[in-house]
Amino acid sequence: MGTLVGMTPRIDPLSLEVVELIGTIVARYHEEYEEAAAQHSLTGAQARVLSLLAGGPTPMRRLAQRLKCEPSNVTGIVDRLESRGLAERRLDPADRRVKLAAATEAGRATSERLRGSLDFAREPLAELSDEERTILRDLLKRMLGIAP
């Protein structure tokens, strides 16, 4: 109180505006993702795992790393996908400790339809021209610290 020590540094109005826009995008992205998942009776976590499995059989441990959660949580998520016939567990011939989670044929189909219902990709970007999209891409890359 009455001192500036320890106070949050003020952010300029322009940056603040950009940050708020990004916050809006984040919110909308999540809404759409959860909505698309729900349309297939999946939770967000289940949809995320199913999408990962579309890339091929994956050790439980690796799924946990991708989800940034503890390995013990993945057990339940895959259990629920498995009980609905969307995923299955396989043994890894190379290391008998690991179990590979894999999408079933039904799982791949669901994953594909899920991807199709994520309108976030097409709709908002349709507003921009190719040139503008290129500019946007490069700015986002710089923001994320990815090479030019």
Place this chain on the structure above:
Amino acid sequence: MGTLVGMTPRIDPLSLEVVELIGTIVARYHEEYEEAAAQHSLTGAQARVLSLLAGGPTPMRRLAQRLKCEPSNVTGIVDRLESRGLAERRLDPADRRVKLAAATEAGRATSERLRGSLDFAREPLAELSDEERTILRDLLKRMLGIAP
């Protein structure tokens, strides 16, 4: 199989790249938010409510609308904030049915520190010049369908 009927429309590579960049931003944004909340021993939902309360006393109903969840959930979240002395419930003189959730002095302080630890605002944008930030702002606005 063998037919295009019902297939997901192909998205052009440039748009796909932008979408993936946005996905990366969304992921990073969430990571940082949860991390910042955890640093203050708050869950994401608790941090979000506390931030809303920084805007002034708010009816429980309105909090549910902002969080896009059922009103019954807000009861527990505010309970937990209240039990830690970060929030309190007040009566609305105008309508005795409504309860106003409000941040305590400690709650406001925590909310302020929380805001300060959200580096996402400053760090990535620092890479861009003022002019670039302006371009980024306008592109994001167009993307979100917000007037020029």
Place this chain on the structure above:
DNA sequence: TATTGTTATACTCTATAACTATA
């Protein structure tokens, strides 16, 4: 000994439905 996956436990968030007190 170290690693992989699982189980057991506890907490939080979530939706649904039923309840109360106001309006």
Place this chain on the structure above:
DNA sequence: TATAGTTATAGAGTATAACAATA
């Protein structure tokens, strides 16, 4: 009767700790 908030309940995600099988 309609609305605001709560309670009760059940399911899902999460972290922690302890455990079995394998390396």
